[in-house]
Amino acid sequence: VRIVDAGFEFAYVPSVPMQRIEAIARTCYKSEDRITDGSADTFVRTLRGRGHMAMLDHVTASVRFVVDRGATHEMVRHRIGVAFAQESTRYCNYSKAKFGSEIAVIRPCFWSEACRKFSIWHDAMGYAERAYFQLIAEGASPQEARSVLPNSLKTEIVVTADFTEWRHIFQQRTSAAAHPQMREVMVPLLAEFQKRWPAAFDDLGVQQ
Ligand SMILES: Cc1cc2nc3c(=O)[nH]c(=O)nc-3n(C[C@H](O)[C@H](O)[C@H](O)COP(=O)(O)OP(=O)(O)OC[C@H]3O[C@@H](n4cnc5c(N)ncnc54)[C@H](O)[C@@H]3O)c2cc1C
Numbered sequence: 687v688r689i690v691d692a693g694f695e696f697a698y699v700p701s702v703p704m705q706r707i708e709a710i711a712r713t714c715y716k717s718e719d720r721i722t723d724g725s726a727d728t729f730v731r732t733l734r735g736r737g738h739m740a741m742l743d744h745v746t747a748s749v750r751f752v753v754d755r756g757a758t759h760e761m762v763r764h765r766i767g768v769a770f771a772q773e774s775t776r777y778c779n780y781s782k783a784k785f786g787s788e789i790a791v792i793r794p795c796f797w798s799e800a801c802r803k804f805s806i807w808h809d810a811m812g813y814a815e816r817a818y819f820q821l822i823a824e825g826a827s828p829q830e831a832r833s834v835l836p837n838s839l840k841t842e843i844v845v846t847a848d849f850t851e852w853r854h855i856f857q858q859r860t861s862a863a864a865h866p867q868m869r870e871v872m873v874p875l876l877a878e879f880q881k882r883w884p885a886a887f888d889d890l891g892v893q894q
Contacts, residue, residue: 687811688790690752690840694871696878697844698748704730704885707849711741730885742849742886743767749875750844754792756837757867760859767851772843776829781822789815790840795870811836849886852879862893 700706704726711733712718733741751757755775762770780789791811797804814836821831847855856879858864859872879887 687808687815688786688788688840689793689808689811690790692751692753692757692792692795692867692870694749694751694875696747697750698746698846699882700745700747702726703745703747703849703883706745707733707741707886710744711738714738714741727885734885734889739850739853742853744848746846746848747852747879748844748846750842751871752792752840752842753871754838754867755835755841757792757865757871758841758843760865760868761843761845764847764851764855766854768845768847768855770843770845773841775832775835775839775841779822779828781819789818789835791836791838792840792867794838794867796866807838811838849883853887853890856887856890860890860892 708721708726708729709718711729712721730741733739751761753761758772762772778785781787789811794804794807797807814834817834818831821834822828845855856872856876859868860876864872873892876887876890876892880890
């Protein structure tokens with residue numbers, strides 16, 4: 687069993703999204719003549735202040751998450767303005783050399799390696815891996831053998847969402863009520879969005 691840390695990286699970064707939103711949204715006011723080199727951020731902040739958030743639907747960003755299957759099960763509940771591509775346990779055969787002939791699991795961010803809960807969890811991962819490999823050895827297909835794979839299984843998912851939906855995702859998934867392993871990736875991701883595109887995201891706070 688290989689233990690890996692959760693993480694993310696951008697899979698697609700829009701170029702000049704604030705300028706794009708401005709160029710499109712000024713149609714509403716027929717104020718295209720007021721576009722200048724530095725006007726986009728201020729204009730997007732004005733839209734935000736008015737609650738004219740639908741204009742943020744016009745740009746998307748894609749993020750590749752490395753998380754466990756529990757986290758992705760929650761992510762795929764988002765329905766509006768969002769698309770997914772996820773590593774498939776139907777098609778990936780983790781007994782193959784390209785996967786290192788082992789299963790990979792995500793380190794639970796709430797237990798230290800020294801604690802008893804971590805060692806109970808670690809033992810369970812070992813049982814699951816052995817059962818998976820025994821089923822494959824008996825001729826089971828990966829889509830059959832996956833029945834014994836744990837929630838902690840490492841998976842990759844690319845989430846493409848428009849900026850309106852990313853705002854909604856951050857509001858739900860950085861909240862104190864969200865799962866710790868969701869917050870583990872969403873809190874730093876929100877900080878990254880805020881650094882890149884402050885006019886669209888810097889009003890969102892993170893509950894402690
Ligand atoms: C803390 C927390 C606990 C949760 N616990 C559970 C649980 O125990 N069980 C469970 O099943 N789920 C649970 N969920 C998942 C939750 O019910 C949603 O499915 C998930 O968070 C996706 O959010 P959303 O519905 O806002 O979807 P999104 O697709 O992100 O929707 C964005 C927004 O679009 C609008 N919208 C979307 N669809 C429609 C529609 N059909 N009609 C009108 N407006 C629409 C809504 O305003 C919605 O908020 C939980 C979520 C959170 C954050």
